[in-house]
Amino acid sequence: MSKLSIKDQTLNISGKIVIANITVLLKDFDHKFGKEKISKLNLKDVEEIDGAGVSFIETILDRNKLTSESLENGNPTIMKTIEIFKTIKGESAVKPVPDNIFVKTGDNFLSFIKQIVDGLYLASDTIWWSITGIVNKKGRRKGSVTEQAIAIGLDALPIVALLSFVIGFILTLQSGFQLQKFGANVYIADLLSISIVREMGPLITAIIIAGRSGSAIASEIATMKVTEEIDALKMMALNPIKYVIVPKFHAITLTMPILVAFSILISMGAGLLISVGFLDVALEVYISRSINILAVKDIIITLIKTITFSWLIVIIGAYYGMKVTGGAEGVGKATTSSVVTSIFAVILADAAFSLIYL
Amino acid sequence: MKKDIIIKTTDLVAKYGDNIVLDGISVEMYKGEVTVILGTSGCGKTTLLKNILRMYQPFSGKVEIFGEEVLNLDDDQFNEILKRTGMLFQNGALLNSITVYDNVAIPLEQHTNLTREIIDRIIKTKLHLVNLDHAVYLTPSELSGGMKKRAALARALALEPEILFCDEPSAGLDPVTSADLDKLIINLKNQLNMSMVIVTHELASIHRIADRIIYLHKGKLLFAGTLDQAKKSGIPQVEEFFEIGSF
Numbered sequence: 001m002s003k004l005s006i007k008d009q010t011l012n013i014s015g016k017i018v019i020a021n022i023t024v025l026l027k028d029f030d031h032k033f034g035k036e037k038i039s040k041l042n043l044k045d046v047e048e049i050d051g052a053g054v055s056f057i058e059t060i061l062d063r064n065k066l067t068s069e070s071l072e073n074g075n076p077t078i079m080k081t082i083e084i085f086k087t088i089k090g091e092s093a094v095k096p097v098p099d100n101i102f103v104k105t106g107d108n109f110l111s112f113i114k115q116i117v118d119g120l121y122l123a124s125d126t127i128w129w130s131i132t133g134i135v136n137k138k139g140r141r142k143g144s145v146t147e148q149a150i151a152i153g154l155d156a157l158p159i160v161a162l163l164s165f166v167i168g169f170i171l172t173l174q175s176g177f178q179l180q181k182f183g184a185n186v187y188i189a190d191l192l193s194i195s196i197v198r199e200m201g202p203l204i205t206a207i208i209i210a211g212r213s214g215s216a217i218a219s220e221i222a223t224m225k226v227t228e229e230i231d232a233l234k235m236m237a238l239n240p241i242k243y244v245i246v247p248k249f250h251a252i253t254l255t256m257p258i259l260v261a262f263s264i265l266i267s268m269g270a271g272l273l274i275s276v277g278f279l280d281v282a283l284e285v286y287i288s289r290s291i292n293i294l295a296v297k298d299i300i301i302t303l304i305k306t307i308t309f310s311w312l313i314v315i316i317g318a319y320y321g322m323k324v325t326g327g328a329e330g331v332g333k334a335t336t337s338s339v340v341t342s343i344f345a346v347i348l349a350d351a352a353f354s355l356i357y358l
Numbered sequence: 359m360k361k362d363i364i365i366k367t368t369d370l371v372a373k374y375g376d377n378i379v380l381d382g383i384s385v386e387m388y389k390g391e392v393t394v395i396l397g398t399s400g401c402g403k404t405t406l407l408k409n410i411l412r413m414y415q416p417f418s419g420k421v422e423i424f425g426e427e428v429l430n431l432d433d434d435q436f437n438e439i440l441k442r443t444g445m446l447f448q449n450g451a452l453l454n455s456i457t458v459y460d461n462v463a464i465p466l467e468q469h470t471n472l473t474r475e476i477i478d479r480i481i482k483t484k485l486h487l488v489n490l491d492h493a494v495y496l497t498p499s500e501l502s503g504g505m506k507k508r509a510a511l512a513r514a515l516a517l518e519p520e521i522l523f524c525d526e527p528s529a530g531l532d533p534v535t536s537a538d539l540d541k542l543i544i545n546l547k548n549q550l551n552m553s554m555v556i557v558t559h560e561l562a563s564i565h566r567i568a569d570r571i572i573y574l575h576k577g578k579l580l581f582a583g584t585l586d587q588a589k590k591s592g593i594p595q596v597e598e599f600f601e602i603g604s605f
């Protein structure tokens with residue numbers, strides 16, 4: 001137990017001044033002696049003190065603008081503990097104040113510009129090394145493109161297939177029965193063909209890949225960055241872009257068109273099931289109409305679009321991975337930002353492409 | 359004078375899968391002493407600490423802390439014991455998303471009803487003890503390895519623990535900081551009568567701080583006794599350990 005009393009401006013403290021007691025002690029002090037003037041602290045009857053107890057004594061000293069010279073009669077052990085655990089005034093760092101809104105807005109704008117510039121630098125480096133990398137395979141691990149192609153492409157097949165089927169299914173149901181009202185059932189093939197080949201196929205695939213592989217790219221590179229693996233590569237005189245990003249770039253460029261083609265086929269297949277099964281469209285009619293409506297231009301634009309999407313995904317993922325700051329928590333943030341940004345970029349690019357179709 | 363036992367293990371067996379890492383360890387550690395756990399890297403020192411503190415469930419055996427058999431306690435009871443102990447993890451284990459200041463604040467805010475004023479002062483005192491005054495408002499990712507360790511030590515000391523566990527506290531520290539840390543350990547022991555269980559390989563540091571040595575070898579207890587006994591134990595591995603440092 002511990003006790004406080006006051007006499008002739010001297011605060012007498014007795015008992016154990018330890019972490020378990022000081023909340024009560026401080027309340028007691030505020031309640032009874034908060035307004036009294038104190039010029040000395042008598043520690044004669046203090047039996048035990050710990051680090052938190054020293055903080056209590058210092059708080060009282062501070063409030064009365066006293067120094068440790070006003071401490072009296074403490075036994076040597078107690079005085080030594082106080083000496084060891086006292087805070088040194090003025091040496092602590094000052095708490096940083098947050099910037100005001102104008103400074104923040106300005107900073108954000110500048111860093112946005114800088115991000116875009118940095119991103120473009122990375123993109124140009126990556127594209128350059130990827131092109132030269134087609135012939136010059138030095139500076140990257142053997143088999144890394146295949147490995148990445150499997151991770152980015154093959155492993156994504158089931159989820160792409162499933163979602164494409166479901167989207168094809170929904171699209172056919174929603175539009176097919178509207179068309180049926182006008183007796184225009186057969187046009188379902190044209191409608192699906194155009195919308196899936198031009199839009200849904202590339203877009204769905206890109207969004208799945210952005211969420212699945214874009215995030216994996218960002219988190220892998222970010223982890224390599226925070227654990228100094230990227231620095232280690234540089235120290236081995238290897239170019240991290242060539243070693244880490246180029247294989248991913250090649251792999252995604254090769255596999256995305258295949259995934260998109262696959263997605264289109266599955267969606268059209270789902271449409272076929274519904275159309276032939278429920279909308280009285282003949283099988284041959286569905287197939288021939290859906291092929292005839294397409295122009296070569298559609299296929300070429302879809303291909304270009306797909307490759308653009310894939311590049312956006314890999315470069316945005318790599319960019320956020322490379323610019324990670326901090327430790328493990330930075331990796332999480334980098335991954336989130338990369339997914340959000342790449343989906344945004346993919347949709348924006350898609351909007352730009354729709355103008356070309358006109 | 360008979361010393362109070364503060365931690366005691368009896369036939370402690372610990373496994374990872376089928377791999378037996380600790381094979382029947384019976385040791386005693388005493389109040390107000392610094393017990394140093396020695397042994398080659400990978401011999402199970404960290405595992406011993408973690409099994410004593412129930413972070414892993416021992417395969418068999420008994421563990422007593424403060425005279426209570428901890429393996430029989432329910433979580434609430436065991437948490438009360440944990441509040442009386444602090445642990446400095448091998449890698450610091452600071453929460454990365456918050457500042458050093460907030461890391462030290464966690465136990466104080468969660469387990470005491472101290473006022474902000476005192477908490478603030480305690481945090482700054484602890485960080486001053488480990489020489490981190492200038493790093494109070496930085497996040498762990500802005501610290502070097504040695505600074506992270508010291509910040510983690512400040513957090514372990516926040517609740518004025520009766521027992522402090524340190525897993526390789528001086529690994530990655532320069533000799534000056536390491537000597538400061540030893541001074542702090544001795545101060546904590548002498549002034550606050552804190553008991554400490556420390557895993558370390560630094561011979562210089564062992565000579566400065568150790569009261570008692572526990573030497574593990576291939577999952578068995580090879581030696582337990584005071585520092586002086588260890589130096590003249592007649593056990594080849596143990597004596598070799600102390601000789602290597604004194605070419």
Ligand SMILES: Nc1ncnc2c1ncn2[C@@H]1O[C@H](COP(=O)(O)OP(=O)(O)O)[C@@H](O)[C@H]1O
Nearest residue numbers: 374375379397398399400401402403404405406
């Ligand atoms: N989480 C784990 N899972 C499986 N094995 C482990 C794990 N942690 C440690 N080990 C193994 O247990 C042994 C002892 O490890 P540890 O207690 O960390 O050694 P040290 O004495 O260096 O602290 C080592 O052989 C290690 O490989």
Ligand SMILES: [Mg+2]
Nearest residue numbers: 403404448525
């Ligand atoms: Mg260890």
